[in-house]
Amino acid sequence: MGVLTQLLTLPLAPVRGVGWVVRQVTDAAEREYYDPEPVLEGLRELERELADGLISPREFDRREDELLDRLEEIRRHQGAGPAPGGGPR
Numbered sequence: 156m157g158v159l160t161q162l163l164t165l166p167l168a169p170v171r172g173v174g175w176v177v178r179q180v181t182d183a184a185e186r187e188y189y190d191p192e193p194v195l196e197g198l199r200e201l202e203r204e205l206a207d208g209l210i211s212p213r214e215f216d217r218r219e220d221e222l223l224d225r226l227e228e229i230r231r232h233q234g235a236g237p238a239p240g241g242g243p244r
């Protein structure tokens with residue numbers, strides 16, 4: 156980029172800075188949203204609740220299906236695709 160171009164586009168520097176910040180926030184939010192660890196922890200906690208008798212098998216199945224669907228979405232996003240056999244069970 157030449158000196159003349161830099162001088163002419165100097166007023167746009169704040170806009171470019173805001174764009175950079177928005178990209179950074181979006182990237183961080185995406186990383187957090189597609190992190191499988193909270194879902195895996197949710198599955199572990201769900202199993203503990205069932206083992207401790209805090210939830211019924213029916214409630215366990217319903218919530219487990221939700222978490223497994225979320226885990227499949229994360230894996231698709233990461234390019235791994237669903238696990239062989241339709242999912243981790």
